[in-house]
Amino acid sequence: MTNPQKALKTSFLSRDQQKLLSTVIDVIIPASNGSPSASDADVATHVESSLSTSSATRNLLTSGLQAIEVTSGRAYRKSLADLTYEQRESLLSKIESALPEFFNVLIQQTYSGYYTNSNVLRSKGIHVGAPQPEGFQMEPFQESLLERVRSSGTKYRT
Amino acid sequence: MGQDHDVVEVLVIGAGMSSGAFTWSLTKAGFGVMCLEQGNWPTPSEYPVTDDDWELHIYSDYHLDPNVRSQPEDYPINTENSPITPLMYNAVGGSAIHWGAHFPRMRPSDFRVKTLDSVADDWPINYFDLEPYFDLNDKMTGVAGLHGNPAYPPMSPRQMPPLPIGKQGSKLVEGFEKLGWHWWPAESAINSTHYDGRPPCTNGGPCITGCYNGAKSTADLTYWPKALQNGAVLHTNSRVSHITTKPSGKVDGVVYFDTSGEVHHQRANVVVIAANGVGTPRILLNSASASHPNGLANSSGLLGKNLMFHPVAATVGVFEDDLEGYKGALACAITSYEHVETDRSRGFVRGYQLQSNRQLGPLNTALGGPLERAIPWGSKHHSSFTDRFNHIIPIAALGEDLPELQNEVILDKTLTDSDGIPAPKVNYSISKNSETMMTHAVARCTDVLEAAGATQVLVNQQMQGAGWHLLGTARMGIDPATSVVNQHGKTHDVDNLYIIDGSVFVTAGAVNPTSTIQAIALYIAEQMKRNARNL
Numbered sequence: 001m002t003n004p005q006k007a008l009k010t011s012f013l014s015r016d017q018q019k020l021l022s023t024v025i026d027v028i029i030p031a032s033n034g035s036p037s038a039s040d041a042d043v044a045t046h047v048e049s050s051l052s053t054s055s056a057t058r059n060l061l062t063s064g065l066q067a068i069e070v071t072s073g074r075a076y077r078k079s080l081a082d083l084t085y086e087q088r089e090s091l092l093s094k095i096e097s098a099l100p101e102f103f104n105v106l107i108q109q110t111y112s113g114y115y116t117n118s119n120v121l122r123s124k125g126i127h128v129g130a131p132q133p134e135g136f137q138m139e140p141f142q143e144s145l146l147e148r149v150r151s152s153g154t155k156y157r158t
Numbered sequence: 159m160g161q162d163h164d165v166v167e168v169l170v171i172g173a174g175m176s177s178g179a180f181t182w183s184l185t186k187a188g189f190g191v192m193c194l195e196q197g198n199w200p201t202p203s204e205y206p207v208t209d210d211d212w213e214l215h216i217y218s219d220y221h222l223d224p225n226v227r228s229q230p231e232d233y234p235i236n237t238e239n240s241p242i243t244p245l246m247y248n249a250v251g252g253s254a255i256h257w258g259a260h261f262p263r264m265r266p267s268d269f270r271v272k273t274l275d276s277v278a279d280d281w282p283i284n285y286f287d288l289e290p291y292f293d294l295n296d297k298m299t300g301v302a303g304l305h306g307n308p309a310y311p312p313m314s315p316r317q318m319p320p321l322p323i324g325k326q327g328s329k330l331v332e333g334f335e336k337l338g339w340h341w342w343p344a345e346s347a348i349n350s351t352h353y354d355g356r357p358p359c360t361n362g363g364p365c366i367t368g369c370y371n372g373a374k375s376t377a378d379l380t381y382w383p384k385a386l387q388n389g390a391v392l393h394t395n396s397r398v399s400h401i402t403t404k405p406s407g408k409v410d411g412v413v414y415f416d417t418s419g420e421v422h423h424q425r426a427n428v429v430v431i432a433a434n435g436v437g438t439p440r441i442l443l444n445s446a447s448a449s450h451p452n453g454l455a456n457s458s459g460l461l462g463k464n465l466m467f468h469p470v471a472a473t474v475g476v477f478e479d480d481l482e483g484y485k486g487a488l489a490c491a492i493t494s495y496e497h498v499e500t501d502r503s504r505g506f507v508r509g510y511q512l513q514s515n516r517q518l519g520p521l522n523t524a525l526g527g528p529l530e531r532a533i534p535w536g537s538k539h540h541s542s543f544t545d546r547f548n549h550i551i552p553i554a555a556l557g558e559d560l561p562e563l564q565n566e567v568i569l570d571k572t573l574t575d576s577d578g579i580p581a582p583k584v585n586y587s588i589s590k591n592s593e594t595m596m597t598h599a600v601a602r603c604t605d606v607l608e609a610a611g612a613t614q615v616l617v618n619q620q621m622q623g624a625g626w627h628l629l630g631t632a633r634m635g636i637d638p639a640t641s642v643v644n645q646h647g648k649t650h651d652v653d654n655l656y657i658i659d660g661s662v663f664v665t666a667g668a669v670n671p672t673s674t675i676q677a678i679a680l681y682i683a684e685q686m687k688r689n690a691r692n693l
Contacts, residue, residue, distance in 0.1 A: 032540040089536045107532050108217070108525065115521040116211045126520055126547070127484065132207040132370040135360025136485040138322035141343055143304065145331055148338070155309045155340050155495055157267040157274060158285075 010052035046113030064102035169426035174252020176679035177432035178377030183683035185388035196397035197248035205368030233575035236583035244625035251378035258489025268667035282645035291677040302350035309495035327491040333610030346490035435628030455649035464561035470624035472528035475607030483517030555599030632661035647682030
């Protein structure tokens with residue numbers, strides 16, 4: 001079955017909003033030790049398309065992005081993109097507290113895009129691909145482990 | 159509205175786990191049975207477990223919560239007054255399609271809590287009444303497990319050896335052994351060898367998005383093919399709105415919608431409802447008539463009342479070792495019944511079962527899995543992920559919820575499904591007994607995880623997404639004033655109306671209920687056969 005979130009590629013953000021989204025998600029997941037940042041893993045496209053499905057989710061994203069810029073302007077008189085990483089992290093912590101619904105959705109969608117990206121998984125040495133049909137080899141259960149429990153007497157009431 | 163077909167002998171609403179067992183049993187004895195199911199036949203080749211983006215589906219079109227999944231066959235549920243979200247799946251095979259297939263039986267004391275512990279009520283039937291049906295159901299399903307669990311009376315031999323417990327399970331066993339606590343490999347409705355024409359599990363998991371190769375023993379693969387061979391008729395995409403009654407008060411059929419929205423009336427001599435602990439009271443409450451003004455089979459006022467989930471406390475131990483948490487069945491490794499019987503010195507009555515789970519995949523790890531809160535974002539994100547992925551053991555402590563009148567399923571005043579049928583609303587709160595029990599469970603899970611070597615234990619004392627088990631809303635009993643169905647599953651109020659799903663549970667035990675739900679369905683089918691002359 002095709003995942004509706006992946007199938008949909010609707011764009012609704014302006015270029016400036018898309019740039020800001022990329023900056024924001026790179027604060028959430030920066031590049032590290034060979035793993036790409038969220039925007040390098042094309043997560044911005046995933047977040048935008050996932051939240052394009054209704055006017056409510058579109059508004060949640062656009063109003064959240066606007067709140068980030070407004071908060072940044074008030075605190076630093078600068079756009080988020082012009083702040084240091086530490087300043088960006090501190091600012092997003094404020095947004096997390098002030099706009100929990102927006103931020104939870106943003107985290108959910110950022111992580112969803114990132115941890116289903118095959119380049120990300122490879123960079124972390126994680127098995128890429130579906131768990132079935134191949135599956136995995138495992139050792140059979142060793143009954144000898146139960147020696148103590150078997151001899152410990154009944155544990156039920158009738 | 160069309161009058162559909164001839165009068166059928168027995169009409170069953172819902173094609174899930176209880177219905178499959180029941181319909182197989184009745185049709186084997188020659189009864190004519192028609193079943194109406196609002197969902198579809200699942201197609202294992204379409205389950206997303208073979209897609210590279212399989213984990214995304216867990217959060218979208220295969221989400222456990224029907225309000226999020228929101229597929230055409232789902233109905234909405236108003237959950238604003240419940241800290242636990244009811245979960246279900248609408249298809250042939252029912253909610254088992256997305257279930258972990260942990261398959262323990264309820265235990266003898268679970269049926270006698272009033273006598274033994276002076277709480278709630280005893281059941282009118284007991285473990286030993288159900289034992290032949292547990293045995294039959296195990297044989298029909300195929301159980302991977304091990305004979306000799308001291309937490310149960312001696313049981314018939316298991317059909318298959320236990321599933322592998324993996325590095326996570328072996329590590330956890332070290333903790334149980336250090337503490338001297340009971341543990342046992344899980345009873346699993348998942349093949350560990352070839353059984354009944356189906357292959358063994360490939361240890362791929364994750365079970366909750368459907369099993370591609372059919373090793374997970376859901377009723378669409380176990381009972382339904384055999385029931386159809388026996389002559390059962392199963393109509394999918396058929397959503398029952400209400401049950402119709404004659405002036406005498408007896409039922410005479412059901413009204414249902416097909417996918418085009420067309421309304422049908424199917425007449426029947428006997429109606430059997432198997433729509434789960436939320437769907438069953440919903441349909442019966444929506445079947446009010448002049449002779450049943452408060453809903454069908456509701457003269458006691460208890461229809462929809464006494465809703466029981468199993469409150470679940472989730473603890474996650476973080477270990478230094480790589481435990482390969484991506485391997486194996488989701489919920490079928492290690493169980494413990496150390497704290498399942500009442501010990502009043504703990505400050506609560508009844509008890510809880512522990513079951514270990516695997517970790518699922520990288521996305522679920524990042525989103526926190528059973529902790530229901532994502533790992534940190536920002537500069538600590540990557541190290542937090544590395545600390546956890548393949549380095550955790552989650553334990554679910556599943557507690558016995560006691561029946562309480564204020565926990566209920568009612569009809570929502572405004573919310574409806576896509577056919578305009580009133581949606582259910584759940585009003586539920588965690589009792590003081592359950593809260594104390596879960597506090598105790600978190601401390602004991604921490605003990606065993608630390609004994610196994612955990613460097614850190616993370617806690618979610620009350621899982622929101624834990625409403626897998628929907629029980630008690632049409633309870634069984636001898637007295638029509640205090641119960642909805644009698645000891646044979648027949649409603650006290652209506653001679654030709656039966657309930658066979660988890661709604662009939664008097665108490666919940668502290669085990670996953672599917673094995674018991676199916677044993678009860680087989681037991682009720684047997685009572686119906688014996689009383690066929692009076693139907």
